[in-house]
Amino acid sequence: MTTSDFQETRRLSERTLLITSVLVVAALLSVPLWGSSNLMRTLVEFISLLALAQMWNLLAGYAGMVSVGQQAWIGLGGYALIVFADDLKINMFLAVFLGGVVAALIALPTAALVFRLRAGYFAIGTWVVAEVFRLLVASSTDWLKGGSGRTLAAAGALERGLREDLTYWLAVFIGVSAVALVYWLMRSRAGLGLTAIRDSETAAASLGVDTDRVKLLVYVICAFGTGVVGGLIYLNVLRITPEASFSAQWTAFMIFIVVIGGIGTVEGPLLGVLVFFAIREYLSNFGGWSLILLGVVAIGMMLVAPQGLWGILRKRLRLELFPVRRRLPDEG
Amino acid sequence: MQWVNIVLQGILLGGLYALYGTGLSLIFGVMRLVNLAHGDFIVVAAYLALVAGQMLGLSPFLNVLIVAPLMFGLGMLLQQGMLNRTLGKGLMPPLLITFGLSVIIQNVLLLTFTADSRGLDAGQIETASFTVGEVSLGVAPLMTFVVAVLLLVALQLFFSRTTPGRAFRATSDDPATAELMGINSKQIYGLAMGLSLAVVAVAGVLLGVRTNFAPADGPARLIFAFESVIIGGLGSLWGTLVGGIILGLAQNIGAQLNPTWFQLAGHLVTLLVLAFRPTGLFARTRDT
Numbered sequence: 001m002t003t004s005d006f007q008e009t010r011r012l013s014e015r016t017l018l019i020t021s022v023l024v025v026a027a028l029l030s031v032p033l034w035g036s037s038n039l040m041r042t043l044v045e046f047i048s049l050l051a052l053a054q055m056w057n058l059l060a061g062y063a064g065m066v067s068v069g070q071q072a073w074i075g076l077g078g079y080a081l082i083v084f085a086d087d088l089k090i091n092m093f094l095a096v097f098l099g100g101v102v103a104a105l106i107a108l109p110t111a112a113l114v115f116r117l118r119a120g121y122f123a124i125g126t127w128v129v130a131e132v133f134r135l136l137v138a139s140s141t142d143w144l145k146g147g148s149g150r151t152l153a154a155a156g157a158l159e160r161g162l163r164e165d166l167t168y169w170l171a172v173f174i175g176v177s178a179v180a181l182v183y184w185l186m187r188s189r190a191g192l193g194l195t196a197i198r199d200s201e202t203a204a205a206s207l208g209v210d211t212d213r214v215k216l217l218v219y220v221i222c223a224f225g226t227g228v229v230g231g232l233i234y235l236n237v238l239r240i241t242p243e244a245s246f247s248a249q250w251t252a253f254m255i256f257i258v259v260i261g262g263i264g265t266v267e268g269p270l271l272g273v274l275v276f277f278a279i280r281e282y283l284s285n286f287g288g289w290s291l292i293l294l295g296v297v298a299i300g301m302m303l304v305a306p307q308g309l310w311g312i313l314r315k316r317l318r319l320e321l322f323p324v325r326r327r328l329p330d331e332g
Numbered sequence: 333m334q335w336v337n338i339v340l341q342g343i344l345l346g347g348l349y350a351l352y353g354t355g356l357s358l359i360f361g362v363m364r365l366v367n368l369a370h371g372d373f374i375v376v377a378a379y380l381a382l383v384a385g386q387m388l389g390l391s392p393f394l395n396v397l398i399v400a401p402l403m404f405g406l407g408m409l410l411q412q413g414m415l416n417r418t419l420g421k422g423l424m425p426p427l428l429i430t431f432g433l434s435v436i437i438q439n440v441l442l443l444t445f446t447a448d449s450r451g452l453d454a455g456q457i458e459t460a461s462f463t464v465g466e467v468s469l470g471v472a473p474l475m476t477f478v479v480a481v482l483l484l485v486a487l488q489l490f491f492s493r494t495t496p497g498r499a500f501r502a503t504s505d506d507p508a509t510a511e512l513m514g515i516n517s518k519q520i521y522g523l524a525m526g527l528s529l530a531v532v533a534v535a536g537v538l539l540g541v542r543t544n545f546a547p548a549d550g551p552a553r554l555i556f557a558f559e560s561v562i563i564g565g566l567g568s569l570w571g572t573l574v575g576g577i578i579l580g581l582a583q584n585i586g587a588q589l590n591p592t593w594f595q596l597a598g599h600l601v602t603l604l605v606l607a608f609r610p611t612g613l614f615a616r617t618r619d620t
Contacts, residue, residue: 066427068368113603116610117562119423120366123431124558125606128599131555135596248551252435259428288439295436302425302432303417 011323028172032165040168044236046273047175048229049253053261053269054178055225056254061264062186063218064198066119068251069126072110072133073103073223075245077230079137079144082240085154092154093170096231103227107220115215127248134246149241152234167235174232178225179322183266185221186324190214198264252291259298262308266322271309335588337467342584344469346560346577347477348542350484351535352553353560353572355528358487361567362504362524365415365426369434371554373529376437377403377536378545379445381452392452392537400533407529412522419518434550441547452540476538481573483534488569500524552595559602565612574613 012020031040052070060066077099084095114125138147155163185191193214196204205211234240253276261272276294283290305312314320356370367373377399384395410433418425460471491497499520502510507517539545539553556579564575579598586597605612 060424064422064424066424068431113606116606119364120360120368120427121558121562123366123368123427124555125562127551128555128558128602132596132599132603135592135599139590139592139596252431255428255431259432263424288443292436292439292443295432295439299414299429299432299436302429303414306421306425 010318011320017321025172025176029169032168037161037164040164041236044168044171044232046277047171048233048236049257049276050269050273051175051178051229051232052226052250053254053257053272054182054266055222055229056251057258057263057265057269058182058185058225059218059222060255061258061268062182062191062198063194063215064201065215065219066123067126067222068123068248068255069128069130070222070226070254071246071248071250072126072130073107073226074230074233074250075130075133075137075240075242076103076106077227078234078240078245079150080227081231081234082150082152085152086150089154092152092235093166096170096174096235097228099231100224100226100228103230104220104224107223108216110223111216111219115212115219130246130248134242137246138242144242147242149239149244152238152240155235155238167232170235171232174228178229179266179270181221181225183322183324186266190217191324194218252295256294256298258308259301260294260308262310262314263306265308265310265314266324267314267320268308268310271313275309338584338588339581340467340469341473342581343577344473344477345580345584346573347480347580348535348538349556349560349576349579350573351480351531351538351576352557353564353576354484354487354569355531355535356554356557357561357567357572358531359524359528360561362500363507363521364423366430367525367528368427368430368554369437369550370430370528370532370557371552372434372437372441372550373403373406373532374536374539374553375441375545375547375550377529377533378452378540379441379450380533381537381540382450385452392454392541395452396534396537399537400530403529403533403536404526407526408522410529411525412518415525416518416521419521434554438547438550445547447546447548449544449546450540451544452537454541458541472541476542479534479538483531484569484573487531491569496523556598559598562602562612563605565615568612568614571612571614 028043031043035043052074056067056070059070077096080099080102081092081095084090084098085092090098110129114122114129117125137144140146144150158166186194193204193209193211196207196209197211197214201211230245234245257272257276258269259272260275261270262268275297279293279297280290283293301308307314352371352374355374356367359365359367380399380402381392381395384390384398385392388395388398414429415426418429454472457471457475461468462471463469489497491501499510499515500523502513503515503517503520510520511517559579560572560576562575563578564571564573578601582601583594583598586593589597
């Protein structure tokens with residue numbers, strides 16, 4: 001990256017960013033007043049994928065930890081939702097967040113194991129862990145109903161329209177929080193340490209970044225965020241199986257969205273989810289073809305434009321919406 | 333006697349896992365690259381052998397002579413046409429590219445061959461077995477093991493005794509210095525990926541003779557390869573064989589205790605090794 005790259009990018013003023021964000025969020029919040037329940041379901045899915053992609057981007061794009069086992073936290077979050085809401089009779093909207101707490105708590109011992117693996121082997125290690133959770137859940141035939149899965153019974157206690165509205169508002173809250181979290185974290189001191197680790201772990205350590213602690217922090221935060229979204233996804237679809245919830249396809253979605261949109265930027269996943277939905281809706285009648293096309297586009301991106309669509313746009317428009325890159329003081 | 337049988341089956345299965353693992357650790361050793369589509373290439377090789385068998389009517393053991401060179405060429409092409417372009421840009425691009433390939437391969441196989449599982453017809457060998465005392469051994473699993481060990485011996489000789497083998501090791505130790513000695517590291521990387529996929533081709537055919545396979549089977553093969561390597565220790569061919577055998581034993585013993593524990597037992601042994609002996613049992617390659 002050259003200095004001219006930095007000098008020529010315009011940034012929205014904090015006020016413009018704030019006002020635009022408030023308007024977008026207000027528009028999103030108003031959907032239940034005029035939108036169909038179909039639209040709301042699609043938007044919940046859209047927001048879920050956006051939040052998942054933000055979490056994977058934080059882990060890989062900012063901290064350099066490529067995990068292909070993020071489905072572990074989706075499955076745990078989803079199952080935690082059902083256990084807390086149905087077995088322990090806790091409010092199901094609250095249970096969504098408890099799912100994130102469960103994921104974060106389990107991420108701690110998991111990190112102790114997978115952090116012993118470097119780079120590529122770390123990726124497969126995270127996958128093994130996700131498989132262990134899937135197999136354990138599937139072998140719980142009484143409590144978790146094994147391979148046939150469970151249904152969120154608590155959902156029946158609430159009138160359908162109200163439940164859908166509340167689920168939708170919760171999704172907006174989670175989606176906005178995910179974007180805000182990454183934005184805030186990357187502008188913090190820890191974020192600076194993270195970027196340093198991604199660029200060179202050895203150099204970061206030599207400059208006093210506590211690399212192990214920062215990486216663990218990010219890993220656990222991402223597990224929490226992904227677990228919460230896992231709960232949200234199954235609050236939306238109401239039925240969970242180990243095969244679907246612990247499927248590696250979730251991670252494939254996250255990776256394709258982030259790589260196509262632009263890895264290591266807050267804007268990238270936003271753009272990526274739009275492309276992802278466009279391709280999926282357009283090719284929905286062609287089964288496996290949409291995944292093949294997404295894979296081809298993602299690989300093409302990695303080879304030709306590793307900065308993704310947002311990288312291309314940023315150069316063209318010379319604009320950053322969510323500035324998290326550091327600049328030298330005299331560049332203003 | 334039943335347990336003797338289970339242990340023998342586990343050991344024989346380990347030979348196949350060692351081949352999976354060798355293909356994976358070979359390219360990691362030479363260029364620190366982890367191929368996330370590794371397992372899917374094993375399944376591709378099995379399907380290629382299936383198609384070759386249908387077209388030529390030959391036994392899978394002869395088809396491997398067609399499939400292995402094909403996979404070698406595919407590996408060269410993949411490395412030189414695609415992955416070499418990402419050299420020096422960190423570890424992430426090759427990981428994400430091979431992950432994308434994995435998804436593409438699974439879906440292309442699914443669209444081409446449907447989700448039905450298939451097997452390679454090796455004739456009588458598949459069901460033939462012989463009995464020693466009260467222990468009965470299948471000829472196919474035994475052949476798999478023997479072929480796997482022979483291939484490992486051949487690779488060991490290739491790396492230790494031949495000039496290209498030395499070039500591989502030199503590039504693995506220090507690519508910059510190897511370049512100064514006149515070695516074209518990009519070419520070595522291409523050959524390494526080719527060799528890896530040729531080993532994968534043999535593994536894929538042996539897999540097809542032993543059991544059925546389906547388009548979505550790749551990721552599990554990748555994980556078995558990884559587990560053999562991690563248990564055995566990075567960069568050691570014989571370590572990978574021992575790792576594969578331990579994995580095969582764990583899976584077979586686990587399945588005996590509870591039929592659903594086949595994969596779980598293997599994963600747990602791997603995590604135990606990671607917890608108590610993170611460098612594996614016979615580590616050699618440094619992973620930095």
